[in-house]
Amino acid sequence: MKGKVQPKTLPGFMELLPNEQILFNKMKETIQKSYEKYGFLPLDTPIIEDANVLLAKAGGETEKQIYRFEKGENDLALRFDLTVPLAKYVTEYYDKLSFPFKRYQIGKVYRGEKPQRGRYREFYQCDVDIIGDGKLSIINDAEIPSIIYNTFKKLGFDEFTICINNRKILNGLFLSLKLENESAEILRIIDKIDKIGAEEVKNELLKNIEIEKVETIMRFIAIDGNNDNKIKSLEELNIDNEVFQEGLGELKQLIKFIKIFGVPENNFKIDLTIARGLDYYTGTVYETFLDKYRNLGSVCSGGRYDNLAEYYTDRKMPGVGISIGLSRLFFQLVDNKIISAEDQSISNVLIVSMTDNYDMCADIARKLRDNNLNVQINIEEQKLGKKFKYADNLNVKYVIIIGEDEIKNNVITLKNMFTGEQNTLTFEDAVKIIKETN
Amino acid sequence: MKGKVQPKTLPGFMELLPNEQILFNKMKETIQKSYEKYGFLPLDTPIIEDANVLLAKAGGETEKQIYRFEKGENDLALRFDLTVPLAKYVTEYYDKLSFPFKRYQIGKVYRGEKPQRGRYREFYQCDVDIIGDGKLSIINDAEIPSIIYNTFKKLGFDEFTICINNRKILNGLFLSLKLENESAEILRIIDKIDKIGAEEVKNELLKNIEIEKVETIMRFIAIDGNNDNKIKSLEELNIDNEVFQEGLGELKQLIKFIKIFGVPENNFKIDLTIARGLDYYTGTVYETFLDKYRNLGSVCSGGRYDNLAEYYTDRKMPGVGISIGLSRLFFQLVDNKIISAEDQSISNVLIVSMTDNYDMCADIARKLRDNNLNVQINIEEQKLGKKFKYADNLNVKYVIIIGEDEIKNNVITLKNMFTGEQNTLTFEDAVKIIKETN
Numbered sequence: 001m002k003g004k005v006q007p008k009t010l011p012g013f014m015e016l017l018p019n020e021q022i023l024f025n026k027m028k029e030t031i032q033k034s035y036e037k038y039g040f041l042p043l044d045t046p047i048i049e050d051a052n053v054l055l056a057k058a059g060g061e062t063e064k065q066i067y068r069f070e071k072g073e074n075d076l077a078l079r080f081d082l083t084v085p086l087a088k089y090v091t092e093y094y095d096k097l098s099f100p101f102k103r104y105q106i107g108k109v110y111r112g113e114k115p116q117r118g119r120y121r122e123f124y125q126c127d128v129d130i131i132g133d134g135k136l137s138i139i140n141d142a143e144i145p146s147i148i149y150n151t152f153k154k155l156g157f158d159e160f161t162i163c164i165n166n167r168k169i170l171n172g173l174f175l176s177l178k179l180e181n182e183s184a185e186i187l188r189i190i191d192k193i194d195k196i197g198a199e200e201v202k203n204e205l206l207k208n209i210e211i212e213k214v215e216t217i218m219r220f221i222a223i224d225g226n227n228d229n230k231i232k233s234l235e236e237l238n239i240d241n242e243v244f245q246e247g248l249g250e251l252k253q254l255i256k257f258i259k260i261f262g263v264p265e266n267n268f269k270i271d272l273t274i275a276r277g278l279d280y281y282t283g284t285v286y287e288t289f290l291d292k293y294r295n296l297g298s299v300c301s302g303g304r305y306d307n308l309a310e311y312y313t314d315r316k317m318p319g320v321g322i323s324i325g326l327s328r329l330f331f332q333l334v335d336n337k338i339i340s341a342e343d344q345s346i347s348n349v350l351i352v353s354m355t356d357n358y359d360m361c362a363d364i365a366r367k368l369r370d371n372n373l374n375v376q377i378n379i380e381e382q383k384l385g386k387k388f389k390y391a392d393n394l395n396v397k398y399v400i401i402i403g404e405d406e407i408k409n410n411v412i413t414l415k416n417m418f419t420g421e422q423n424t425l426t427f428e429d430a431v432k433i434i435k436e437t438n
Numbered sequence: 439m440k441g442k443v444q445p446k447t448l449p450g451f452m453e454l455l456p457n458e459q460i461l462f463n464k465m466k467e468t469i470q471k472s473y474e475k476y477g478f479l480p481l482d483t484p485i486i487e488d489a490n491v492l493l494a495k496a497g498g499e500t501e502k503q504i505y506r507f508e509k510g511e512n513d514l515a516l517r518f519d520l521t522v523p524l525a526k527y528v529t530e531y532y533d534k535l536s537f538p539f540k541r542y543q544i545g546k547v548y549r550g551e552k553p554q555r556g557r558y559r560e561f562y563q564c565d566v567d568i569i570g571d572g573k574l575s576i577i578n579d580a581e582i583p584s585i586i587y588n589t590f591k592k593l594g595f596d597e598f599t600i601c602i603n604n605r606k607i608l609n610g611l612f613l614s615l616k617l618e619n620e621s622a623e624i625l626r627i628i629d630k631i632d633k634i635g636a637e638e639v640k641n642e643l644l645k646n647i648e649i650e651k652v653e654t655i656m657r658f659i660a661i662d663g664n665n666d667n668k669i670k671s672l673e674e675l676n677i678d679n680e681v682f683q684e685g686l687g688e689l690k691q692l693i694k695f696i697k698i699f700g701v702p703e704n705n706f707k708i709d710l711t712i713a714r715g716l717d718y719y720t721g722t723v724y725e726t727f728l729d730k731y732r733n734l735g736s737v738c739s740g741g742r743y744d745n746l747a748e749y750y751t752d753r754k755m756p757g758v759g760i761s762i763g764l765s766r767l768f769f770q771l772v773d774n775k776i777i778s779a780e781d782q783s784i785s786n787v788l789i790v791s792m793t794d795n796y797d798m799c800a801d802i803a804r805k806l807r808d809n810n811l812n813v814q815i816n817i818e819e820q821k822l823g824k825k826f827k828y829a830d831n832l833n834v835k836y837v838i839i840i841g842e843d844e845i846k847n848n849v850i851t852l853k854n855m856f857t858g859e860q861n862t863l864t865f866e867d868a869v870k871i872i873k874e875t876n
Contacts, residue, residue, distance in 0.1 A: 005494035007526040007750040009484060015527070018479035018541065025480050036805045039785035039814025041456035041832075046447060046560050047546065048505075056443035067486075067514075069507030071550050074448070076505075087455070088445040096455055098831040100818060103456065108485065112509050121838050122484050127774055132818070139796065139817045193590045255852070258722075260800045262532075312445040347477040358577065362584075362699045369588075376477025379577045380538060380570070393536040394479075424621065 012115030013122050014327050019395065020289070023343040024330050027155060028106060031126045031324060034151040035104035040128050043105045045085040049220035051077040054084055065111040078110040082127045082323070090317060092127030099133035100140065106326075114357045118331045129321030131308055138250050141284040141304055144322055148288055148300050149263045150326070156339075158393055159291040160265070160299075163271035167303070168282050169234065170272075173220060173245025177213045190221055190273065198222070223272055228254050230270045250283060282306040286322060291301040296332045304321045307351045345395035348373040348434060350386045354403035361402050364412065364427065371431055391417055398434050451560050452765050460782040462768050465593060466544060467522030469564045469762060472589040473542035476581070478566050481543045483523040484565050489515040492522055494749035498524040503549040515550035519564045525747040528755060530548070537571035538578065544764075547652065552622075552766045556769045567759030569746055574756045578744055582760055586726055586738050589762070595776075597729040600701070601709035602721050604689045607672065608710075610682025611658055613682030615651045628659055628711065636660070661710055665693050668708045668725055688721060702754070720744040724760055733769045736760045783833035786811040786872060790825045792841035799840050802850065802865065811867055829855055836872055 009015045016024055032404045036042075044408055051068050054077045067078040079085050090101060106126045113119055122169070130140045130145060145162045152160050174183045189204045190422070198218065205214045211332045216237070223233040234248050252268065258268055274287050281303035288300035302322030309317050333339045360379050368375045377388050384401075391399050401413040414430045415422040416437075425433070449452045452461055474480075489506050492515045517523050520543045528539060545565045551557055566585060568578045583600045590598050612621045627642045636656065643652045656673070661671040672686050689708065698705055712725050719741035724813040726738035740760030747755050771777045787806055791799045799815050806813045814834070816825050822839075829837045839851040844862070852858040852868045854875075863871070 002753060005491055005749055007491055007529040008488065008489055009526070009530065009749075010486065010514075013484040013486065015483055017531065018481065021480045021482055024482070036784055036812050039788070039812055041784050042459045043456065044459055044462070045453055046449065046451035048451065048548070050446065050448055053443055053445055067507070067509055069505070069509075071505055071507075076448070088447070092447065094456065098828055102814065110486070122486060135818075137817045137819065143815065143817070255798065257800075260797050262800060262804050283538050302768040309445075311443055313442060346474055346479050351476070358695065366700050374474050374477055376540065377581065379575045379581070380573075381575065388518060390536055 002276050012113070012120055013027045014331070017341075018346075019344040020334070022324075022346060023339065023341040026344075027330065028124065028126070028268070028326060028351070030154050031151055031326070032104070032106055034147070034154050035106075035126075035128050037150070038128070038147050040102045042105040043086070043089060044105045044107065045082075045089055045105065047078055047108065047110070048076050049079060049085065049176050050373065051075040053088055054079060056088075057084060062111075065113055067110050067112055081109050082107060082125050083129070083308075083321075086127075086129060086131070086314075087312060091309045091312040091315070094313075094315070100132065101131040101133075101167070102128070103131075104128045106302045112240045118328055118335065120327050120331075122331050123325060123327035126189065126324040126326050127321060129308075129319050131319040134318075136320065138253050138284075139257050141250070141320050142254050142319060143261055144284075144302065145258050145268050145285060146261035146264050148286065148322060149257075151265055152288070152300070157290060160267060161289050161291055162253070162268040162300075163274050163287045163289065163298075164254065164258075164268060164284065165271055165274045166247040166254075168243050168247025169251065169281060169282050172241040172245075172247055173216070173239060175243055176239045176241035177216060179209065179213065182208070182381075186217065193221065199223075220272065227265075227270050229269075230272070231255065234272075247283070254284060262304060262390040280305060284320065293332075293336060293338065296336070299329050299332075312387055343395050345397070347394060348375055348397045349398045349400055349401065350387075350391045350394070350396045351375060351400045352384070353378070354384070354401060357407060360407050364400060364402070366435075367427065368431065371433065388417070397437075400430065440626075448559075450551070450558055452558050452769070455779075456784075457782040458772070458779040460784060461779040462764075465768065466562065466764060468562070468592045469589055469764070470542070470676050472545055472592050473544075473564075473566050474482060474583070475588070475770075476540070476566070476585050477539045478542040478543070479526060481524070481541045482545065483517070483527055483543065485516055485546065485548070486514050487517060487523065487526070487774075488846065489513040491526055492517060495522060495525075496781075500549075503551055505548050514814055518549050519547050520545060520563050520710070520757075521746075524565075524569070525566060525750060526654075529747045531752040532751075532753070537569065537687040538574060539571075541569075542566045556773065558765050558768055558769075561763060561765035564762040564764050565759060567757050569755050572756075574758065576691050576722075577695050579688070579758050580692050581699055582740065582758060583701050583706050584694045584699035585707055586724065589853055590726070590738070595728060598705060599727050599729055600706040601712050601725045601727065601736075602689070602692065602696075602706060602722065603709055603712045604692075606681050606685025606687040606721060610679040610685055612653075612678060613681055614677045614679035615654060617647065617651065619648070622702075624655065631659065638704075658710065665703075665706075666709050668710070669693065672710075686720070692722060693826040710767060717742060722758065728776075729807065731770075731774060731776065734774070737767050737770075751787075777823070782831050783835070785812045785814045785832060785834045786814055787836045787838055788829045788832070788834045789813060789815045789838045789840065790829075791816070792822070792839060793845065798845050802838060803838070805865065806869065806872075809873065811872065821844060827854070835875075838868065 011041060066080055069076055108122050109125050110122055112121055148162050189201055191202055193201050202214060202218055223230050223281045231252055272284055283304035285303035286301060287298035289298060290296060300322055304320040306318050307316055308319045351361050351365055365375045365377050397418055399415045406412055411424050411426055412430055413424045500518060504518055504635045514876045546560050546561055547563050549609055550559055586600050629637055633640050638653060640656055661668055669690055711722055721742035723737055723741035725736035728734060738760055742758040743757050745754055746757045789799050789803055805817050835856055837853045837855055844850055848866050849862050849864055851862045
C-alpha cells in the first residue's frame with residue numbers, strides 16, 4: 001500500500017464488529033429503559049469541558065489520567081466520569097431543576113490509563129443519581145438496589161448479589177476505638193483475610209494496636225449470618241459512638257425498605273467489608289457481584305454522598321447513585337463466554353430479486369417495515385448462492401425470493417436460513433410466520 | 439461563592455434541560471429505528487483517533503478546526519465527521535465485513551468553529567452509508583430518498599422535498615463547453631439568480647464567456663417543470679459529452695426507482711442547481727428542505743462517492759450515504775417553534791404517600807412498571823401541595839395518592855394533573871385509564 005496511511009484504531013479504544021455492536025447496543029438500551037422506568041430524566045452533557053471546571057475536585061491519580069489540551073486560548077479536558085459534569089449541571093441550572101433531581105446519563109468517559117486487557121481509555125458509564133436540595137431521605141438509598149435488581153434481571157441475569165454497607169459503621173467503629181487515623185492501614189490488613197486467615201490478620205493488627213481494640217475489630221469482622229443476624233450482632237457490639245449508631249440506624253431502615261421495594265432476599269446482603277471510595281462516599285455503599293463470576297469484580301457500584309457540588313457552590317446537595325461500567329462489563333461477559341454476539345442481526349428479512357423488476361420487492365419491503373420488521377433489499381447483481389451467503393454472514397433468519405413466478409402469481413418464496421425450510425406462500429401467511437418465530 | 443470554581447459549560451457546546459433532552463432523545467431514537475428498518479448495522483467508533491489516520495484526507499479549513507493534541511507520545515485528534523472513521527473501519531476490518539456493507543452511526547463529532555447561534559463545536563451526526571466492494575448498483579442511490587422520506591415522516595414532517603441531482607451532469611456540461619476550469623466561478627454567478635435575476639446572471643457570464651456557451655448554460659439553468667419534463671429537457675440539450683450522458687442516464691434510473699421505492703411525487707424533485715461538496719461527491723447528490731422553512735437550509739444531505747477509502751487502501755470502495763446534523767436541526771426546530779419540549783416528561787405516574795407506610799406504594803410502582811409505564815415514587819417528606827408542584831414541574835400527567843383510607847380499602851386515588859380530575863379507583867381501573875389516555 002504505497003503512499004497510503006495505515007488505518008488503525010488506537011490501543012485502549014473499544015471498537016466492535018457489527019454483530020457485537022448490536023448486542024452492546026441492546027444492553028445499553030435495556031439499561032436506559034430500566035432507568036427510565038424509575039422516572040430518571042436523561043442528560044447528555046458535553047464530553048469536552050473547561051479544564052478548571054472539570055478538575056475543580058480532582059487530584060492525584062485522576063489528574064494524571066486526564067486528557068487535557070489547549071485549543072486557541074481555552075484550557076480543555078475530556079470528562080473522566082459523569083459525576084463531576086452532574087455537579088456542574090445541577091449548580092449551573094439549579095433554578096430550572098426540580099428536586100429531588102433524578103437523572104440518568106449514559107455516555108463515554110476518558111481516562112488515559114495504561115492499556116490492559118479489558119481496561120479501556122474510552123468507555124461507557126451508565127449512571128443514575130438522585131440529588132436532593134439540602135436533604136434527601138434515606139428511603140432513596142433503598143430504591144437503588146431495586147433499580148440494580150431490575151436492570152440486571154432485564155439484562156438476563158438471575159444469580160447476582162447486591163452487597164450493601166454503610167461507611168458510617170466502619171468510620172464510627174474506628175472513631176470509637178480512636179483509630180480513625182489508622183483506618184486505611186487497618187482496612188488494608190483486614191482485606192487480606194481471605195488469603196491469610198483471621199488468626200494472621202489478628203497478629204498483624206496486634207503489632208500496632210492494643211489487644212482490647214483488636215478484639216473488637218475481630219468481633220466486627222467475624223459478624224456473619226443473614227441480614228437480620230448481622231444487624232443484631234452490630235447492635236450487640238454496643239459501640240458507644242454517634243456515627244456508628246447513625247450508620248447502623250440507616251442500615252436497618254435501608255434493609256427494611258429494600259425488601260418493601262421488592263428485591264428478593266437472595267439478591268442482596270449486608271457486607272460489612274465493602275468500603276468503596278473512602279473519600280467520596282459518606283453513607284450507604286453498594287457493590288454488585290455475579291454469583292458465579294465473583295472474580296469479575298463489582299459490575300455495578302455506588303453510594304451516598306453528603307455533598308455533590310461543594311467545589312462549585314455553598315448549597316448542600318446530598319445524593320445517592322450507582323454506575324455500570326458497560327464497556328468493561330461487556331468485554332468481561334463476552335470474554336468469559338457468559339454472553340455471545342455470534343447470532344446477532346439487525347435485519348429480520350433479506351429480500352432477493354431474481355429479475356430486474358423491483359416493484360414487488362419494494363412493495364413487500366414497505367409492507368414488512370410497516371409490520372415493524374427490519375428489512376434489507378439485496379440490490380447487487382450477484383448469483384443466488386452469493387446472496388444466501390450474504391444473508392448467512394449477517395445472521396438474517398429469513399430470505400424472501402421474488403422471481404418471475406412469484407410476480408405472476410402474486411406470492412413469495414420464503415426461506416428460513418436457520419432450518420433451510422423453503423415455502424411459497426401468500427404475503428399474509430409469510431408475515432405471520434416471520435412475526436411468530438422472530 | 440468564595441473559593442468556589444464557577445461552573446460553566448463551554449460556549450458552542452449544546453447542553454439541554456431535561457425536557458429538551460427527552461425530546462432530543464426521542465428524535466435520535468426515531469432516526470435510529472428508521473435506519474434499522476432498512477437493515478443498516480450499528481457502528482460506534484472511538485471519538486479519539488490517531489491524528490495521522492484521521493487527517494490522512496483532510497486539509498485546509500477542516501485541519502484548522504480540528505481538536506488535535508498530544509497525550510504521552512501519541513498525536514491524537516477528535517473525529518470531525520463519521521465518514522473518515524467509516525473509511526478507516528471498512529479498511530481495517532475488511533475481511534470480517536460483508537459487502538455491500540450497510541452501516542449507520544449516530545454520534546458526536548467535533549469542529550472548533552467560531553461559535554455562533556445554532557452552530558456547535560460538539561454536535562450529533564446521524565449517518566447511513568452503503569459501501570460496495572469494487573462496485574455498487576445505482577439502485578442503492580434510489581433507496582436513500584426512501585430512507586430520508588420515512589425518517590422525516592416518522593419525525594412528524596409531511597411537507598418536505600428531497601432535492602436530487604447528479605454531479606456528472608454539471609461536470610459534463612462544463613466539460614462539453616470546455617469550461618471545466620471556470621466551473622466554480624460560473625456556479626458562484628448562477629447561485630445569485632434568485633437575487634439578481636436571469637438577465638443579470640447572463641450579463642455577468644458574458645463578461646468572460648462566449649455567447650453560444652452562455653446561451654447553453656442559460657438554457658440549462660432555465661430547465662423547469664416536473665421530473666419527467668426536466669429529464670426530457672436535459673435530453674433535448676443534446677450535450678455531446680460522455681460524462682453528461684452518464685449522469686443523465688443515472689438520474690433517469692434513479693427517478694424511476696425512487697418512485698418504485700414508494701416516495702410520493704411531491705416529496706422529491708430533480709434540482710439541477712444543487713452541487714454539494716464539489717470535491718467529495720462524484721454522482722448522485724441529495725439535499726432535503728422543509729417546504730415551509732426553506733431558510734433553514736438542507737436538513738439532510740449526502741450523495742454518491744466513487745472511492746471511500748482511497749487514503750488507506752488501493753481497494754476501490756464506492757459508497758452512497760446521507761447525514762442528518764441532529765444538534766443543529768434540533769436547535770433550529772425549537773428556535774423556530776416548529777417543535778416544543780415544554781410538555782415532555784419521562785414519568786407517566788408519580789406515586790405520593792400520605793403515610794409512613796410505603797408497602798403499597800412500592801407494590802403499585804412495581805405493578806405499573808410491569809405494565810410498561812415509567813413510575814416515580816415521591817419519597818421526600820413534603821406537603822401534598824409541594825408534591826403536586828413537583829409533578830407539575832416534571833409534566834407528569836398522573837399522580838397516585840396513597841393514604842390511610844386507600845391502604846384500608848385497597849384502592850388508589852388517581853389525579854389527572856392536566857384536567858385536575860381526581861377519582862378513587864381499584865388498581866385495575868386506574869391502570870386502564872393511565873394506559874388508555876397516555
